[in-house]
Amino acid sequence: MKMQKIKFTLFNIRDLLLAFGPVTLMVVIVCGVGYWLVDPAPPRVIDISSGQENGSYERFAKRYAQELQKNQITLRQQISQGSEENLNRISDPDSEIEVGFVRSGSTDEAQAHERGLISLGSLFYEPIWVFYRSPKELTTISQFKGKTVNVGPDGNGVAKLFSQILSVNSMSEEDVTIQKLADTPGTVALLENKVDVLIFSSASDSPLVQMLLQTPGIRLFDFVQAEAYTRRFPFLSHVVLPRGIVDIGKDIPAHDYHLIAPTATLVAHECLHPALMGLLLQAAHRIHSGADWFSRQGEFPSDKYTEIPVAHEAEKFYKNGPPVLQRYLSFWIANFIERMWVVIVALGALFLPLSKIIPPLYVWRIRSRIYRWYGQLRMVEQAIEDVAVGDRQSVAQDQLRNLDEIEEKVNRITIPLSYAEELYGLRSHIHFVRSRVQTMLSAAVEQAAS
Template sequence: MWAVIITFLRTWGFIVLLVAGGLGIAYRFVAPAPPQVLRIATGPGPDSAYARATQRYAAALRAEDFRVELVESQGSVENLALLRQGRVDFALMQGGVAVTAPGAAAQGGRAAQDVRLVSLGAVFFEPAWVFVRRDSGRQRLQQLNGARIAMGPEGSGTRALALALLAANAVATDSFVASPLAGTQAAQALLAGEVDAAIFVAAEPGPAISTLMAATDQVELVDFETRAAAYARLLPYVTPVQLPRSGFSLALDLPAEDIVLLAPAASLLAKAEVHPQLVSLFIRILQAEHRGRQSFAPEGRFPSALNPDVPLHRDAARWYESGPTFLQSWMPFWVAVTVERMWVLLIPLLTLALPLIRFAPPLYTWQMESRIYRYYDDLRGIEADLPDALDPSGREALLARLTGLEAKLQKLSVPSAYGRQFYALRRDIAWLRGQLSPRG
């Protein structure tokens, strides 16, 4: 019985070893699993649009069993630096910052040449809200020479866009005073006359913008309607968006007329070596968070490949064109990731396992039958010595050899499926014994 088991294990063990070897070689080509720890840059303050969005991203990622570290920053410019330094893996960035931020020119003038970063898509508009004092006589950006302008701290996307807007209007950087004030401090300074203008970049009006919108007797929101097309041509990362009359407040009729604002689109950036499965997961999260109607965009406008300042990741581009893969549409994230990573293992399974499985039964049959057929060598030897067995002593010697052969057969164990061969051997031994009898 044990001999049968050993033969069975030897047959299938050989096949398992061959397949395991093939799988081991193929596993070297399996894509690595996504990292378990992800670092995401946030924005200035817990109430900023970037901070709120990244908190939602983090919650969605933690639901998929990732560990998420949120790294605070001053805004888009610092986010860009954190990405380039490899200190974070993902970050939201205001459109145009990769072009206008310090160091972009040194890398070729366009961030599309920055091969270290890729975009996963734009997620929402961030209009520039430019407020000027009515008594300053500066209702256009060209008139801000010599003005005191609150434009946020260094490292913020607000300052980067403000400087780009002023540069487009030929306002030299040494012809105005840039104040780092932002938020409610900038609004209070503008109302107090401490600055002549204040620039905010915000997807949703916060307390500072609400305060200034209500102070129509003191400040005015700059309308870019007549020059919107020119700005869009000079600064291709901005899109004109409309704040309709009473769109801010129906009760207060604010604003009193339609106003066109210039809005860059915030995009989610990653390092160029980002794991492809993370790209798919993030786009699913972006769709869940940003696909709905927004203040300055209809439903379904975002996420999108709108005005990318850096190259769009190839998997993101494919997603926006044709949607998710079949597995990612119907399977949980980690299940789809595992299947997509392990597809290469199908090669040894198809090329080795299937043929070897078909080869196993004949191999097992050959081993079992060979345990029976090998006794025919002894049987032929006895038969060859028959001419020498004419005398009694020779006959007794051959009979002794047959008896020994039969004793070995008593210890031989074979499955019932091979009983025909076994009993055929015993029948042949009996025939040969008959040939050795005096009558034979």
């Protein structure tokens, strides 16, 4: 009984599907071709080259991984010696590394363009921290002559920067004894008086910086000529470590310190998917936009302070913020719509003509079930016309049986209630043709009896 009720509805599901079928197939084909032609979906894994263990780069890489995981993107971190090694990994065509932290001054615009490097923006000031042991305060780099200086391992970029600093002080690496211990072993060596000077570049939240600033007997070098350094090396900025910033109660440090600082930049290879660039930029904004010892609220991330060409996606981000759709939708849904907008517009253009074709096609399919039986009725009428008198009785009996079969099949037709009028009209017309045949049969029987 329920099935019978389902059959007599306003719409016939089967005919509706058949009417929409060709159009649906066309839409699927258009979407498939569009999906194949547009940029592929972004991968779910990014490889990043970070820095030394327990260093700022490594800590920030972990925070980026947490942010990206919110959008089901895995950030695989590979430890490195620092900025220089990161730069080489990103530009190496055989490397899987797509992004990394690079210190400003590590390359120039021409080399970056040649190596396929793009900048997603500078992230934070990364001051050059120069800690030393001395009974009195040193005021110039030339006073380091003859001392043992630890500049960190090859690949971190500090050695190259220190060599540049020495050059503008009329010195060379031969004037000092260079050690290349990693930052943590180098700190231990300074505390054990095995090296005289420890130089490294790090963000202000570095545990080593925090610890050394509060260690008795360890001094921080004050770049009183910081402004002059920034004129000689444009990739450097003059920053000030405020008095009391470490501990106001204990007045640590006891006075303002002038420092020179390159900026840490998020550098990627130009083959990185644009959608992932946008996602990394959003993560960078959440991680680096706050104020710290050296930067104001909202100063970073920034498209300034970088000699590497800024990516087009990054320029749009700094100008307009995150993509509009990603402000309201999940990353994957928004990205799909952004990639498929051409197909969506094309389908929108097709919708109007298709909307005029489908309804008539559906109506035709429903009514064709009824109208095709009129051909059978017409054949019955033709069969009883111009029949010889002697054959009328047998022809009439044959056509009555034919009408019974037609009526039986018509009774099994299921159509929506909105088209019931046509069905009942067909039945009345079958009854009309049957009446004509029966009239002819009665006349033939009377004639045979007489």
